Amino acid sequence: MDFKQIEGYLSANVEGFQGPIEAAKTPSGQSNPTYIITTPSGKYVLRSKPAGKLLKSAHAVDREFRVLKSLHAQGLPVPEVFVLCDDRTISDTMFYLMAFSEGENYGDPRLKGLSPTARREVYDQMNIGLTQVHKVDLKQAGLQDYGPPGNYFERQLSRWSKQYEASATETIPAMDGLINWLASNLPPDDGTVALVHGDWRIDNLLFDSKTNALTAILDWELSTLGHPLADLGAQLMQWQMPVGAEGRGLAGVNREALGIPTDKAYVADYAARMGIAIPDMRFYVAFSFFRMAAILQGVKRRALDGNASNPKKALALGAYVGPFAEAGLQQAKA
Numbered sequence: 159m160d161f162k163q164i165e166g167y168l169s170a171n172v173e174g175f176q177g178p179i180e181a182a183k184t185p186s187g188q189s190n191p192t193y194i195i196t197t198p199s200g201k202y203v204l205r206s207k208p209a210g211k212l213l214k215s216a217h218a219v220d221r222e223f224r225v226l227k228s229l230h231a232q233g234l235p236v237p238e239v240f241v242l243c244d245d246r247t248i249s250d251t252m253f254y255l256m257a258f259s260e261g262e263n264y265g266d267p268r269l270k271g272l273s274p275t276a277r278r279e280v281y282d283q284m285n286i287g288l289t290q291v292h293k294v295d296l297k298q299a300g301l302q303d304y305g306p307p308g309n310y311f312e313r314q315l316s317r318w319s320k321q322y323e324a325s326a327t328e329t330i331p332a333m334d335g336l337i338n339w340l341a342s343n344l345p346p347d348d349g350t351v352a353l354v355h356g357d358w359r360i361d362n363l364l365f366d367s368k369t370n371a372l373t374a375i376l377d378w379e380l381s382t383l384g385h386p387l388a389d390l391g392a393q394l395m396q397w398q399m400p401v402g403a404e405g406r407g408l409a410g411v412n413r414e415a416l417g418i419p420t421d422k423a424y425v426a427d428y429a430a431r432m433g434i435a436i437p438d439m440r441f442y443v444a445f446s447f448f449r450m451a452a453i454l455q456g457v458k459r460r461a462l463d464g465n466a467s468n469p470k471k472a473l474a475l476g477a478y479v480g481p482f483a484e485a486g487l488q489q490a491k492a
Contacts, residue, residue: 261364274417356380
């Protein structure tokens with residue numbers, strides 16, 4: 159990106175913005191390149207589409223910008239956004255600028271270094287934050303048209319199946335089997351429509367280091383209107399992953415000793431806050447494994463095509479497509 163050109167644009171279009179810019183690319187942001195922008199007027203975050211040929215409907219930074227702007231106005235803990243730029247004379251790729259949010263980011267859900275009490279507070283805040291998202295008044299927020307109508311899981315299965323096929327590099331029997339199982343076990347459309355974050359996990363959240371309060375919900379690229387249990391299923395899926403920097407899960411962890419809620423307790427708390435019956439989560443977790451496998455296949459494809467944000471990391475992530483699909487099948491048979 160030509161940050162000299164971008165600097166002039168931001169100075170003219172963002173109130174109080176002053177150059178010069180110091181831009182540092184973050185190691186995260188595999189889908190959309192993310193930069194920490196440091197200036198005399200403060201710190202900001204710039205998110206852009208990646209360069210090169212992109213899959214249709216992917217890397218929708220304009221949707222991120224829209225939902226962040228709406229939710230910030232509604233008082234939800236999201237960063238303030240300032241400007242969206244789709245001018246090719248300024249940048250080869252669409253980007254937006256938002257405020258830099260302060261807070262602790264926990265890449266490891268075990269929350270090493272925290273006390274059991276603090277862990278309980280963080281997880282409770284995460285649960286509350288998820289219900290805040292799902293209780294957003296869509297009309298008041300101006301998001302009634304933020305997603306297409308119809309059965310959410312049927313729509314999502316079709317979308318990600320097509321994206322998986324478009325980015326496939328080899329035949330993965332487990333993925334084919336999981337797609338077939340999901341298609342045969344779609345839950346009936348119960349008419350529930352809510353704002354869905356699309357990638358709800360602890361490393362997409364920031365917390366106050368002193369109070370453990372949730373300070374920011376990040377990474378809204380996959381957000382849409384849909385069924386709220388998709389987000390809950392994604393969170394449970396993440397916890398089944400191996401511990402460590404790559405899996406970022408809780409597999410084999412003694413949660414009680416650490417002060418981390420069980421899946422059953424977390425789901426029960428969520429259901430109580432949403433005012434719904436405690437749901438059977440098997441389909442939703444299996445679906446989350448499928449969707450993540452499809453996403454990782456796209457990451458791998460971009461690496462092979464030479465336009466990944468971090469090629470080495472992208473190829474490493476791509477190796478998990480098969481294991482994710484297999485885990486989804488195991489969940490389906492649970």
